[in-house]
Amino acid sequence: AIEPAIGALVANICLVLDCSGSMAGDKADAAIAAANRIVDIVDERHRISLVGFALSSRIIVDNAQATPAGRDAIKAKVERLRQMLGGNTFLGSGIRTGADLVQRFTADARILVVLSDGAADDKSEALAQAQRTRELGIQLFAVGIGDDYEADHLRKLAAVSSGAVLAPGHLDQLAATFGELVARVESFIATNAQLVVTPGERVRARHLYRTLPQPAFLGDVSTTARELDLRVGNVERGQTHAFLVALVVPPHAGSVLEVARAMLTFDVPALGLHAQHQEIALHVALGGDAHVESAEISGAYRSAQIARLVDELAEAQRRNDKDECLDRIDLLIRLSDEQGDERARASYEQLRDGIAEDRAIPQKALNELVIASTEHRPAAPDAATVIKQLYDVVLVAPGDAPILLLRALRDATGKSLRELNDLIAMAPVAIQEALPHRKAEALVAQIADAGTGATLKIRKR
Numbered sequence: 001a002i003e004p005a006i007g008a009l010v011a012n013i014c015l016v017l018d019c020s021g022s023m024a025g026d027k028a029d030a031a032i033a034a035a036n037r038i039v040d041i042v043d044e045r046h047r048i049s050l051v052g053f054a055l056s057s058r059i060i061v062d063n064a065q066a067t068p069a070g071r072d073a074i075k076a077k078v079e080r081l082r083q084m085l086g087g088n089t090f091l092g093s094g095i096r097t098g099a100d101l102v103q104r105f106t107a108d109a110r111i112l113v114v115l116s117d118g119a120a121d122d123k124s125e126a127l128a129q130a131q132r133t134r135e136l137g138i139q140l141f142a143v144g145i146g147d148d149y150e151a152d153h154l155r156k157l158a159a160v161s162s163g164a165v166l167a168p169g170h171l172d173q174l175a176a177t178f179g180e181l182v183a184r185v186e187s188f189i190a191t192n193a194q195l196v197v198t199p200g201e202r203v204r205a206r207h208l209y210r211t212l213p214q215p216a217f218l219g220d221v222s223t224t225a226r227e228l229d230l231r232v233g234n235v236e237r238g239q240t241h242a243f244l245v246a247l248v249v250p251p252h253a254g255s256v257l258e259v260a261r262a263m264l265t266f267d268v269p270a271l272g273l274h275a276q277h278q279e280i281a282l283h284v285a286l287g288g289d290a291h292v293e294s295a296e297i298s299g300a301y302r303s304a305q306i307a308r309l310v311d312e313l314a315e316a317q318r319r320n321d322k323d324e325c326l327d328r329i330d331l332l333i334r335l336s337d338e339q340g341d342e343r344a345r346a347s348y349e350q351l352r353d354g355i356a357e358d359r360a361i362p363q364k365a366l367n368e369l370v371i372a373s374t375e376h377r378p379a380a381p382d383a384a385t386v387i388k389q390l391y392d393v394v395l396v397a398p399g400d401a402p403i404l405l406l407r408a409l410r411d412a413t414g415k416s417l418r419e420l421n422d423l424i425a426m427a428p429v430a431i432q433e434a435l436p437h438r439k440a441e442a443l444v445a446q447i448a449d450a451g452t453g454a455t456l457k458i459r460k461r
Contacts, residue, residue, distance in 0.1 A: 009188055
């Protein structure tokens, strides 16, 4: 077993393993071997559970402690997974059952490890259950094996709780991957970490990204949201967590503006510390060097944008939307140029050529793109520090026909009238962000043709 540190925390770990028909054979053998690997090395102070899922979910191991005398009995239960093989991939059921299991006993950290080899048949339910694990303080790690799983969907499941998506290259590496997860649990120095960001007066949050340890797009922020609840989860020794929030700041007369306050809460179980908190204020200062870009921030934003675009490419591929696929790939090529990543550019160009010839992107290639985009890559020394290929459409002045403008903006952007009304009140303000130039031009033309009298401009990001 991996030796715990003095005063080490107690974790409750549940493995949620795919038992659908496609797992039969070598994949099932590898999954069982990986589960047994955890039984062999996990310290007996932790609890481990095992859930199998296919058409439904079944509890195989219920909050066992892997004592030296009890390990063989647990492994015998793990073998029962073979009796479940067959059927579909209802992942949401497995996540729900696993989350219920790890709630049964008190623990400093609660972990779900989800393993799948294919697309979930209940994607919306799986995502809803992943959100539930987040609210319960459970961190989810997702592991994909084979060529047919959907890495972008697994990333969405893991990102909400600041977990990670992992993809061992070969089945014989799966047991090692599970072993590494146990080692990560032993390196936890803080648990239940949560960051709450409160935007300042008239400041609006628009988009939310995680940039470290794995870049991911976390979603658009409602215009009515007054707090951003970021679940950091468990923090490993030597690990950095970073988030990026895109804010709309109102015009102001002073040189310094408080744009937000951030409150971090966390536990340090080894020291008996709970509900610790730190609060800071975040300011924007205007000065002579306001035009100078931070290479660190722009690089982090670029990495997060790559992750978002790759996920959008995967979604467009599933819809058979050729134009959208080409558009996403063009943006990825430009980002790779600014990142100074010639290898990525060559890969994107190859995909673009295939799509132009009506060849679908293989799922394996999409998965490789997603996994590659989970790595935060600093820009090359000579790479540009500003993303130039995306544009915002800015409402400069709303004109004298507000009702007509609201309707035109709703039709052009798909946003709700309430959201648009809030945005118009903040003019000048971006009404649509991160568009290719041709789409930005088309949006401006559409509003102009509606005869609203509004003034809009295209702004380079």
